[in-house]
Amino acid sequence: MMATVPAHWLLKSEPDVFGYADLVRVGTEPWNGVRNYLARNHLRAMKVGDRALFYHSNAKPTGIAGVAKIVRAAYTDDLQFDSESVYHDSRSDPQEPRWSMVDVAPLLAFPEVLTLAQVRELPEWESSPLTQKGTRLSVFPVTPLQFRAALKAAGVKLARK
DNA sequence: GCCAACGTTGGC
DNA sequence: GCCAACGTTGGC
Numbered sequence: 154m155m156a157t158v159p160a161h162w163l164l165k166s167e168p169d170v171f172g173y174a175d176l177v178r179v180g181t182e183p184w185n186g187v188r189n190y191l192a193r194n195h196l197r198a199m200k201v202g203d204r205a206l207f208y209h210s211n212a213k214p215t216g217i218a219g220v221a222k223i224v225r226a227a228y229t230d231d232l233q234f235d236s237e238s239v240y241h242d243s244r245s246d247p248q249e250p251r252w253s254m255v256d257v258a259p260l261l262a263f264p265e266v267l268t269l270a271q272v273r274e275l276p277e278w279e280s281s282p283l284t285q286k287g288t289r290l291s292v293f294p295v296t297p298l299q300f301r302a303a304l305k306a307a308g309v310k311l312a313r314k
Numbered sequence: 315g316c317c318a319a320c321g322t323t324g325g326c
Numbered sequence: 327g328c329c330a331a332c333g334t335t336g337g338c
Contacts, residue, residue, distance in 0.1 A: 287319040
């Protein structure tokens with residue numbers, strides 16, 4: 154089978170809850186708790202080897218903290234069936250679960266958070282759910298140009314695979 | 315803490 | 327099927 158080019162994504166997380174440093178600490182993390190259909194569809198489109206910019210929302214400062222990689226493709230987010238969980242969804246059918254998650258692992262930490270203000274200055278990012286007013290989507294695709302521009306602005310390079 | 319913008323819910 | 331009300335997100 155021909156290898157496909159890894160796609161690029163952005164994942165938002167509140168660092169008070171789970172930040173890039175936490176991902177580094179735990180090694181691998183199931184990206185659970187996504188309860189938005191568009192975001193879920195993006196999760197389901199992810200493939201092992203894809204890269205994701207790890208964005209800190211509701212933070213000081215807000216911005217991209219590093220790069221993660223997808224290490225497991227979408228599977229059932231079990232929290233939807235956990236009645237104790239805040240992510241419980243009583244209307245999800247176990248035969249056809251509504252919500253999915255992927256596993257992510259750290260790939261490269263930015264030396265400093267690339268702030269939202271800095272991202273806004275990059276022309277490549279002019280049209281993105283990140284910079285468009287009022288968009289709250291927490292998982293969305295990033296173009297190769299946006300990905301490259303973000304890494305360049307952060308002053309980092311990814312080793313070639 | 316404020317508030318704009320959005321998605322979801324539920325009454326009709 | 328419409329749409330008002332509500333809850334949530336997330337920047338500031």
